[in-house]
Amino acid sequence: MLLASDVVVAQNVGFGIIAAVMVIFALRVVSSSNVVHAALSLVMVMAGAAALYVLLAAEFVAVTQVLVYIGAVMVLFLFGVMLTRAKLGKEGDLNNKNWGVGIPVAILLLGVMVYALGDGWGRTKIDATGGSVVSTTAISDLIFSPYILPFWGLSFVLLAAVIGAIVLARKD
Amino acid sequence: MLVNQFLMLGAVLFCIGVYGVLARKNAVMVLMSIELILNSVNINLLAFDRLNGSIDGNVFALFIIAVAAAEVGVGLAMVLLIYRNRKSIALDELSEMKG
Amino acid sequence: MLLANEEGAEHAVHAAGWFLEHAWLIPVIPAAAFFLIILFGKRLPKGGSEIGLASMIAALVIAAGTAYQWIDLVGSTEHAEAVITKWVWWQAGDTKFTIGQHIDGLAVMALLLVAFISTLVQIYSTEYVRGDRRYTHFFASLTLFSSGMLTMVLAPNMVQLILGWEIMGLCSFLLIGHWWEELPNAKAALKAFFTVRTGDMGLLVGTAMLFGLFGTFDILDINEMAAAGEWHGSKTLLMAAAVALFIGCIGKSGQFPLHTWLPDAMAGPTPVSSLLHSSTMVVAGVFLVARIYPVFHVGLDINVAGSHYNLIAIIGGITVIVAAALAFVQDDIKKVLAYSTVSQLGYMMMGLGVGAWTAAVFHIFTHAFFKCCLFLAAGSISHTASHHSFDMKKDMGGLWRKLPVTFAAWFVSTLALCGVPFVSGFFSKDEIIDSAHAYDYTTFYVVGIVGAFMTTAYMTRATYLTFFGKARGGAAHFVAGEHEDEGAHDEGHAEAFADEHADVDHQIHAHAHAAHDAHDAHGHDDAHAPAHHGRPLPFAKTDSAWAITLPLLILGFLAIVSGYLNAAPFHIEKFHEWLHSSIGIELPEAPKFEWGNAAPGLALVLAGFLVSLYISKAVYGEGASPLKGLTKRVKVFGAIHTFLVNKLYLDHLYEKVIVRFVAYPLSKAAYWTNQHILDGAVNGVGIAGKKSGQFIYKYVDQGLVDGIVNGSGTAARAAGGELQPVQSGKVSLYGSLLFGAAAVAAIVLVLVNS
Structure with a gap:
C-alpha cells in the first residue's frame, strides 16, 4: 500500500538527487574550460529543471522545457560554438581577467537571498500529495483569454527576433 | 516538501549564473550563464504556483521560455556578427564603451 | 485626470x-x-x-x-x-x-x-x-x-507652491542667461540659479516638516492649525520648520546673506530685471512668509510681549542697511536699482517680522509699480540714450531734457521709493516703520528710518548722475545728435559706439558692456537705423518709442496713486479691508497715523536728499571741491569704499574660502579614495561621480560655470578624471558593479526591514 508519507519521502529523495545534479552541472557550466563540455553540462541542468517541473506537477512546462531548451536552444548554442570556431578542445582563457570579482559578488548575493528566503518562508510546506496535475487545458484557457495580450506581444517579440537574427547574421 | 527547497535551489542556480555572466570572457558562455539565471526564475515561479495552487506561474514560465529562445537567437546572431568583424568573441576586448 | x-x-x-x-x-x-x-x-x-x-x-x-x-x-x-x-x-x-x-x-x-x-x-x-x-x-x-x-x-497647498516656485527659478535662469554667449551672463545665470537653489533646500525641508507637524500640505489648514496651536510636536519643531522655510525665502528674496545673486542677475535684459528682480520673483519669498504667516508668527514668537527681536526682522533689518550701503557705491544704474530692491525687500521682511502684515503686503504692492518703473526707465535710457550702456558715470548725465517722459517716470518713482509724502511709497513704508515703533521693536524702527535716509541718498546720487550734470560718453553723443534726423542719428549711434567700445571694455563693469554690446550689434545688423526704433510718443519726440514710454507713463502714474488704497493719513483702509481675511490670526491694530511720528523719518529723508545732493554735486559736478578724490586721500573712507565695492567680500567668502576649503578638500579626498581603495563598491560611486563630472565638465568647457559651482565642478571633475579607468567599457566589470550594488541594496533592505 502506498502511504502519503512514503510519497513525500520519495519526492524528497528525488528532489535531493535532482538538485545535486543541477548544482554540480551548473558549476561545470561556469567553470569548464571547454565550451562544448559547458554546453553539454547546460543540457544536464535543463534536464534537471524539467524533472523538477514534473515534481512540481507542471507537466506542460516540463515538456516545453525539454522541447525548446534541450531541443532547440542547445542546438543553437552548439551551432554558435562551431560558427565562431571556438576550439573544440581545451581552452585556457575562457575567463576574463576580472573573473575574481564574480566570486564575492555571487557569494554576497547568495548570502542575502538565502537569508531573506529562510527568514521569509521558513518551513512553509508544499502540499505534495494534494492537488492535481496542472492540466494543459487549464493553461491554454489562461493563455488565450486573460493573457491573450501578452501572448500577442510575445508573438511579435519572436517575429522580431527571427527577423533580427536573420538581418544580423546575413553575410552581405 | 518545503517551498524553500525549491527557492534555495533557485537562488543557488541564480548566483552560479551571475558568477558565469561576470567571470566568463567568451560571449557564448555568457549567454549560457544567462540561461541558468532564467531557469532559476522558472523554478521559483513553478514552486510558488504549487504552493498557491494557481496556474498563472505556468503561463509565465512558458513566456519566459519563449523569450529566452528569442534572446538566444538574437544573441547568437550578434555574436556571429561580432566574430565576423573582429575574429574574436572575447567580451573584454569589446571596449567601445570605454569612457 | x-x-x-x-x-x-x-x-x-x-x-x-x-x-x-x-x-x-x-x-x-x-x-x-x-x-x-x-x-x-x-x-x-x-x-x-x-x-x-x-x-x-x-x-x-x-x-x-x-x-x-x-x-x-x-x-x-x-x-x-x-x-x-x-x-x-x-x-x-x-x-x-x-x-x-x-x-x-x-x-x-x-x-x-x-x-x-x-x-x-x-x-x-x-x-x-x-x-x-x-x-x-x-x-x-x-x-x-x-x-x-x-x-x-x-x-492652495505647499506642493503647488513649490511647483510654481521652481518654474520661476528655471525661467529666471533662462532669462538672466538670455545672452549666454557672453561669459558673465552665463555665470550670473548659474549663480542666481544655484544661490536660490541653496535656499530652496530650506524650503523643501521646511515643507516636509510642515507636513510632519500638521499632516497636510493645504495652506488653509496649516494656517488655521498653526494659529490654533494644534500641531503634533513641540514648539521647537515648529520654530525649526519656520526657520527652514525662511531660509528658502532668504534665497529667493535676496535677503542677507544670500543676496549676492540679485545684482549679478542684472546681466539679463532690462525687462527681465524689471519683471523678475524687482516686482515679482524676488517678492515670492516675501509672499511665502505672508502666505503662511501664522507658522512664522507662532513659530518665531512675533508680537509676543517682551520680544524685541526675531529672525525675520533681524534678517530684514540687516538687509535694509547693507543693501542700501552697497547701492551707494555702484556705477551701474541697474545695480543701484538691484541693491535698492534688495533693501526694499528687507523692508518687507522687516515689516512681516514686526507683525505689520498689511503694511508689508501693501509695500509689495506699491513697490512693484515704482521699482518696475525705475527699471524700465533705466532700460529706456540705455536703449535710446546711452548706447546700451548702464554705466552712470561713463555714459549718462544731463539727459532729463531729452528724455522727458523717462525722466518724469523716473522722478515720481524715485519720490515713491524714497517715501516722500503723498506718493505711494510713503504710505506703505511709513506704515512699516510706524508699526515697528508701535509694536515695540525700537531697533527696527531706527533701522527703518536710517534705511529711509540711505535710500534717499543713493537715489539722489543716481538721479543726479543720470539726468543732471554734464552729459558724458554715450549720453553726450545722444544729446549732441539733436539736430540730426532719426536715421542719421542712429547711424551716428552705431559709429560712435564702435569707437567707444574698445576703451570701455577695460573697465570694471566691462562685462555688462560686453553683454549689451552684443545685443546692440545684432540689433543693428538686423534692422539698420530707422526700423530699429519704434515711433515715439507725439509729445516727446526725442524719447524712446511708445512701447517703452507708455508702460513708463502708466507705471509712473500708479507709482503716485497706488498708495491711496491704504493711506493712513487720510484714514483710507480699503487695502486692509480687502486683504484682512487672508490670515487666520489676530494681529495688533495698525498704529494710528500721526504726522509727529512720521516727522523723524521725513526729516532724515530730507537730510539724505540734501547731503547726497551736496556730495554728488561736489564729487561728480564740474567745479573743484575738497570732496573730490576723498576716498583716495583718506584711508578710512577708501577702505569703506573698497569694502562696499567688493560687496562686503561675501562673494570672496563664497568663492574663495568655501569653495577652496570645503570643495577642494573634497576633491582631494575623492582622489585619495580612488588611489587607495580600488574595490568595486567605491568604483560604483566613482561612476556616478564621473557622470556628474562629465556633465559639469561639458559646461566648464563652454564656460558656463559660476565660481561657487566651480568648486563642486572641480571636485566632480577631479574625481571623475581619476576614476576614469572604472569606465573600462568592459561589460563584465559593469555587470559586477550592477550585481554588487544590487546585493548591497538588498542587504540594506533586509537590515531595514528586520
Missing part, C-alpha cells in the same frame, strides 16, 4: 462668482501660451510675442474680474472666506496631492499685480528686444515665468 475631475468641481460653484471660481485659468493661459510660442512662435509674423502678449492680457482681464468680484464679496459679507477649488493631482497612500486655487485677498492682490506688471513688461519688451537673436525664446520664457509666478500665487 484634471479633466475627469472637473465636473466634480463644477457643482461646487456657489455665489462667489464666475471669475473667483475660475481664477485657476489665470496661470493656465500663459502656460498654454508658452507651448504655443515654443511650437509656432518662429513662424508667426511677430515671432510669438503676440501670443505671449495676448495671453497676458487675457490673464489680466480674468485677474481684474477676480479682483472685482473679490472686492464685491468682501463688501457683501462680514468675513469673506477663501474660494478654494482643488483637484486630486496624484495620490500616495492616503495622502492626496491636490492642485487648484486658493483665492483670497492676498492671492487676488498678487494675481492682479503679476498679471498687470507682466503685461506692461511684455509690451515694453516688444520694443526693447526687437530683432534679438532669441526673440521667440525670450517671450516664451517670459510667459512661462509669469505662469509660474501665478501658479505659485494661487497655490
Whole structure:
C-alpha cells in the first residue's frame, strides 16, 4: 500500500538527487574550460529543471522545457560554438581577467537571498500529495483569454527576433 | 516538501549564473550563464504556483521560455556578427564603451 | 485626470462668482501660451510675442474680474472666506496631492499685480528686444515665468507652491542667461540659479516638516492649525520648520546673506530685471512668509510681549542697511536699482517680522509699480540714450531734457521709493516703520528710518548722475545728435559706439558692456537705423518709442496713486479691508497715523536728499571741491569704499574660502579614495561621480560655470578624471558593479526591514 508519507519521502529523495545534479552541472557550466563540455553540462541542468517541473506537477512546462531548451536552444548554442570556431578542445582563457570579482559578488548575493528566503518562508510546506496535475487545458484557457495580450506581444517579440537574427547574421 | 527547497535551489542556480555572466570572457558562455539565471526564475515561479495552487506561474514560465529562445537567437546572431568583424568573441576586448 | 475631475468641481460653484471660481485659468493661459510660442512662435509674423502678449492680457482681464468680484464679496459679507477649488493631482497612500486655487485677498492682490506688471513688461519688451537673436525664446520664457509666478500665487497647498516656485527659478535662469554667449551672463545665470537653489533646500525641508507637524500640505489648514496651536510636536519643531522655510525665502528674496545673486542677475535684459528682480520673483519669498504667516508668527514668537527681536526682522533689518550701503557705491544704474530692491525687500521682511502684515503686503504692492518703473526707465535710457550702456558715470548725465517722459517716470518713482509724502511709497513704508515703533521693536524702527535716509541718498546720487550734470560718453553723443534726423542719428549711434567700445571694455563693469554690446550689434545688423526704433510718443519726440514710454507713463502714474488704497493719513483702509481675511490670526491694530511720528523719518529723508545732493554735486559736478578724490586721500573712507565695492567680500567668502576649503578638500579626498581603495563598491560611486563630472565638465568647457559651482565642478571633475579607468567599457566589470550594488541594496533592505 502506498502511504502519503512514503510519497513525500520519495519526492524528497528525488528532489535531493535532482538538485545535486543541477548544482554540480551548473558549476561545470561556469567553470569548464571547454565550451562544448559547458554546453553539454547546460543540457544536464535543463534536464534537471524539467524533472523538477514534473515534481512540481507542471507537466506542460516540463515538456516545453525539454522541447525548446534541450531541443532547440542547445542546438543553437552548439551551432554558435562551431560558427565562431571556438576550439573544440581545451581552452585556457575562457575567463576574463576580472573573473575574481564574480566570486564575492555571487557569494554576497547568495548570502542575502538565502537569508531573506529562510527568514521569509521558513518551513512553509508544499502540499505534495494534494492537488492535481496542472492540466494543459487549464493553461491554454489562461493563455488565450486573460493573457491573450501578452501572448500577442510575445508573438511579435519572436517575429522580431527571427527577423533580427536573420538581418544580423546575413553575410552581405 | 518545503517551498524553500525549491527557492534555495533557485537562488543557488541564480548566483552560479551571475558568477558565469561576470567571470566568463567568451560571449557564448555568457549567454549560457544567462540561461541558468532564467531557469532559476522558472523554478521559483513553478514552486510558488504549487504552493498557491494557481496556474498563472505556468503561463509565465512558458513566456519566459519563449523569450529566452528569442534572446538566444538574437544573441547568437550578434555574436556571429561580432566574430565576423573582429575574429574574436572575447567580451573584454569589446571596449567601445570605454569612457 | 484634471479633466475627469472637473465636473466634480463644477457643482461646487456657489455665489462667489464666475471669475473667483475660475481664477485657476489665470496661470493656465500663459502656460498654454508658452507651448504655443515654443511650437509656432518662429513662424508667426511677430515671432510669438503676440501670443505671449495676448495671453497676458487675457490673464489680466480674468485677474481684474477676480479682483472685482473679490472686492464685491468682501463688501457683501462680514468675513469673506477663501474660494478654494482643488483637484486630486496624484495620490500616495492616503495622502492626496491636490492642485487648484486658493483665492483670497492676498492671492487676488498678487494675481492682479503679476498679471498687470507682466503685461506692461511684455509690451515694453516688444520694443526693447526687437530683432534679438532669441526673440521667440525670450517671450516664451517670459510667459512661462509669469505662469509660474501665478501658479505659485494661487497655490492652495505647499506642493503647488513649490511647483510654481521652481518654474520661476528655471525661467529666471533662462532669462538672466538670455545672452549666454557672453561669459558673465552665463555665470550670473548659474549663480542666481544655484544661490536660490541653496535656499530652496530650506524650503523643501521646511515643507516636509510642515507636513510632519500638521499632516497636510493645504495652506488653509496649516494656517488655521498653526494659529490654533494644534500641531503634533513641540514648539521647537515648529520654530525649526519656520526657520527652514525662511531660509528658502532668504534665497529667493535676496535677503542677507544670500543676496549676492540679485545684482549679478542684472546681466539679463532690462525687462527681465524689471519683471523678475524687482516686482515679482524676488517678492515670492516675501509672499511665502505672508502666505503662511501664522507658522512664522507662532513659530518665531512675533508680537509676543517682551520680544524685541526675531529672525525675520533681524534678517530684514540687516538687509535694509547693507543693501542700501552697497547701492551707494555702484556705477551701474541697474545695480543701484538691484541693491535698492534688495533693501526694499528687507523692508518687507522687516515689516512681516514686526507683525505689520498689511503694511508689508501693501509695500509689495506699491513697490512693484515704482521699482518696475525705475527699471524700465533705466532700460529706456540705455536703449535710446546711452548706447546700451548702464554705466552712470561713463555714459549718462544731463539727459532729463531729452528724455522727458523717462525722466518724469523716473522722478515720481524715485519720490515713491524714497517715501516722500503723498506718493505711494510713503504710505506703505511709513506704515512699516510706524508699526515697528508701535509694536515695540525700537531697533527696527531706527533701522527703518536710517534705511529711509540711505535710500534717499543713493537715489539722489543716481538721479543726479543720470539726468543732471554734464552729459558724458554715450549720453553726450545722444544729446549732441539733436539736430540730426532719426536715421542719421542712429547711424551716428552705431559709429560712435564702435569707437567707444574698445576703451570701455577695460573697465570694471566691462562685462555688462560686453553683454549689451552684443545685443546692440545684432540689433543693428538686423534692422539698420530707422526700423530699429519704434515711433515715439507725439509729445516727446526725442524719447524712446511708445512701447517703452507708455508702460513708463502708466507705471509712473500708479507709482503716485497706488498708495491711496491704504493711506493712513487720510484714514483710507480699503487695502486692509480687502486683504484682512487672508490670515487666520489676530494681529495688533495698525498704529494710528500721526504726522509727529512720521516727522523723524521725513526729516532724515530730507537730510539724505540734501547731503547726497551736496556730495554728488561736489564729487561728480564740474567745479573743484575738497570732496573730490576723498576716498583716495583718506584711508578710512577708501577702505569703506573698497569694502562696499567688493560687496562686503561675501562673494570672496563664497568663492574663495568655501569653495577652496570645503570643495577642494573634497576633491582631494575623492582622489585619495580612488588611489587607495580600488574595490568595486567605491568604483560604483566613482561612476556616478564621473557622470556628474562629465556633465559639469561639458559646461566648464563652454564656460558656463559660476565660481561657487566651480568648486563642486572641480571636485566632480577631479574625481571623475581619476576614476576614469572604472569606465573600462568592459561589460563584465559593469555587470559586477550592477550585481554588487544590487546585493548591497538588498542587504540594506533586509537590515531595514528586520
